[in-house]
Amino acid sequence: MKPKHLAPMALLMMTGHALRNWFRWLVLVLIVATTRNWWNRWVVLTILGLLGYELIRAGLRYWRFTYLLAATGITVTSGIFQRKVRHIPYSRVQTLQRQQWFFLRPFQLESLTIETAGQETDKGEASLLAVPLSVGDQIEQLRQPDPATLPAASPTDVSSAPANGGANNQADTDYQIDSHDLNLYALSSFGVMPIILGLLYLTEKIPDNVQHEAMSYLAHLAVLVVLSLVAFGIGISLLLSYLGIISRYYQFELTRHGQTLTTKRGYFKRITTSVKSAHVQAIRIKQTVLRQWLHLATVQALVASNAAEQEDDADLVLLPVLPEADALKVMKPFVAWLPNSVPALDPVPAANRWLYIRNGILLYLLVDAVLLVAAWQFAPQYLKAVSLVAAILPVVGFFQGRYASRAAGLLILSPQLVVLQTGRLFARQLFFVPRPAIQSVTLSQSIWMRPQHRMHLAVNVRQGDGNEEIEVRYLQEATALALRKWYLHEA
Secondary structure, X not given: OOOEEOOXXXXXXXXXXXXXXXXXXXXXXXXXXXXXXXXXXXXXXXXXXXXXXXXXXXXXXXXXXXXXXXXXXXXXXXXXXXXXXXXXXXXXXEEEEEEEEOOOHHHOEEEEEXXXXXXXXXXOXXXXXXXXXXXXXXXXXXXXXXXXXXXXXXXXXXXXXOOOOOOOOOOOEEEEOOHHXXXXXXXXXXXXXXXXXXXXXXXXXXXXXXXXXXXXXXXXXXXXXXXXXXXXXXXXXXXXXXXXXXXXXXXXXXXXXXXXXXXXXXXXXXXXXXXXXXXXXXEEEEEEHHHHHOOEEEEEEEEOOOOOOOOHHHOXXXXXXXXXXXXXXXXXXXXXXXXXXXXXXXXXXXXXXXXXXXXXXXXXHHHHHHHHHHHHHHOHHHHHHHXXXXXXXXXXXXXXXXXXXXXOEEEEEEOOEEEEEEEEOOEEEEEEEEHXXXXXXXXXXOOOOOOOOEXXXXXXXXXXXXXXXXXXXXXXXHHHHHHHHHHOOOO
16 A cells, blocks of 8 residues: 555645744844844745745655555654654554544544554654545454454453443444533633633733833723723623633544444544544543532543543543533443442541642741732732732632642542542542552551541542542541552452
């Protein structure tokens, strides 16, 4: 078989990337020319030379890039002067991400990112910028294991495997997001905060004379007008956050076919991510305090790859939003080792909860000290405003510690599954972790905790190319030791 080039649309996309790189060079050259007063024809020639360099480099990258789908794997050849040949067996493909921008849809093209366990970066082992849809379909088909060569079921799947056998006989399972729940999810998002903070940051960059003129103008306006302008700005920020979430999870769909979980989402950029269920290390059910009040939950998967590099919190979102009570009931057909309902956890003892509150207050008192010293030394005109913020922060620390202490807990659900819950920054996270997926269990105890028989417990599982540490603090010593005994199979 003859290696193939990417579709011509890939050349346009590479050209776009080249122009973006050239724009960075352009800004740098303009800054240097302005500060040094080097305005002459050599500056213009430098700018045009950099533009030509980036465009020629993009053309050579496209010309020298080829791929070949063979019976055993995919071979990708790239590099302008130093050729790099990568052969990826289909059995090594952990995740396959398919991205289709709106401008690729009329041409039936998409971008593919192939990820394996051996990659060294978060950009994937191989990336095909613009290929026909049939390429992704062919890779999906070839990476499915032959039922005759499937390994024996893992201990986590024995008790919950279907009675009718393996992946080849299992019917497809499908879930589509509910539009009403998605609207509530978007409206309850704190995604507006980065937008507001970004606007405040840009405001600080406005020259002082312009700020003074604007403040003088606003001072002559009625209070109602000023409040209306503020409300309008917040409303625009909320609208942008809402539309961003709606477009990101537009027509979200989760399917399971055999041993593969596939998510599809997005309006402007349709993203399809496939991951083998065996690579799911843990399931996380996440709720902010606002979504707890609305009884909504988000289900994420911690996977042994970087499939979720573009997702929230770098974890693969399996279900963006659904009613809290239905989370496990909906997920059970997709992840067989999950329980049927959320169990009642063993919480942190009430006598230990004040320690969470103490830590929260002490942390914010330390932040207060830094802020007050910085304001006193460098910005005394803002000392009153900083003092007001400093008075509020310990109160926030009190409630944050109280929330975390009430959320923390764990439960050994079965010989193969443990459930842990943590609370941080007014967000509750419930983890379901199979014992074979646990990399290590760490117990820590300070000399002050020893007389009260308290311990910190940390469970480490693989997340992408790194580690996710799930820590429950100030447990009773007997509870922490029982989990270590469970992990080590001690009788």
